[in-house]
Amino acid sequence: MMFSFPSFSAEIPENVRQAQNKVELLLQKNSAAGAPFIIVDTRNQKLYLFEHRVVQSIYPISSSAVGVGNTVNSNRTPLGLHKIAEKFGDGEPIGMIFKARRPSGVLAHIEKQPIKGQGDDVTTRIMWLQGLEPGINEGPGVDSHARFIYIHGTPEEGLIGTPESHGCIRMNNEQVIQLYNQVAVGTLVDIIQ
Numbered sequence: 001m002m003f004s005f006p007s008f009s010a011e012i013p014e015n016v017r018q019a020q021n022k023v024e025l026l027l028q029k030n031s032a033a034g035a036p037f038i039i040v041d042t043r044n045q046k047l048y049l050f051e052h053r054v055v056q057s058i059y060p061i062s063s064s065a066v067g068v069g070n071t072v073n074s075n076r077t078p079l080g081l082h083k084i085a086e087k088f089g090d091g092e093p094i095g096m097i098f099k100a101r102r103p104s105g106v107l108a109h110i111e112k113q114p115i116k117g118q119g120d121d122v123t124t125r126i127m128w129l130q131g132l133e134p135g136i137n138e139g140p141g142v143d144s145h146a147r148f149i150y151i152h153g154t155p156e157e158g159l160i161g162t163p164e165s166h167g168c169i170r171m172n173n174e175q176v177i178q179l180y181n182q183v184a185v186g187t188l189v190d191i192i193q
Contacts, residue, residue: 012055016041016048019190023081024053027188037188038179040151040169042068042077045161047151047169049182059179060161062154062170067163068193070131070142075166078129078144080137082189085130085145087180094173095155098122108155110173117156120166124153124173125180129189151189152176 012020019039027035036051042063049057069076088101095107108123129151131137131144138144153173156164160172169191171179 011058012048013041013044015043015192016046019192020048020050023050023188023190026081035187036183038151038183038190040077040189040191042079042163042191042193045163047171047179049179056182057178059171059175062156062160062162062164063191064167065164068191070137070144072141072143072147077165077167077169077191078131078137078142078147078149079191079193080131080133082129082131082137082144082149082191084127084151084183084185084187084189086128087126087185088128089125089180092124094124094153094177096124097155098126098152101126101128110155110157112158114158114162115156116159116164121155122150122152122168123155125176127151127180127183132188151179 016039023037027033034052039048047059047061063077068079070078092103097104097106097108108121129144129149151169153176154170157172
């Protein structure tokens, strides 16, 4: 008797498939076919890690509480093609709070219930994004790197899956470590809606 197992491919919405095809073409043109890349779907609050044309992982995320947008000081999650410019947090414990991308020495209380905290602490790991589309997410007034847009852990794990951030992509702390360990500086990240 044959058993069938659920496949990630059944869970991938059309907007993610379109973004996947776009990034795979770009990688192919740059002789990097098969390299890992990330699609962040703000509509469905999910992050997809692809490698060799296959979904390796799907993680719930939280993007901005006020929606998408690329303007400086908007507190919105920027759309478009990015890359991981820098990574921070190697070896730090789960819940380490970062200030200016440096470990503070203080561990956050990780709230598993859907309760909003007092701030917007950045915890556990940081992947700092750089926009790759001039005038959209790179350059004056819209620059994702200058806006300090990260993929990072959060103490507000109970709110993951709903738009609650101040512009960054928040993840569960254990899952942000998993992702961090699977991607390198230079990995492409396409943020879509």
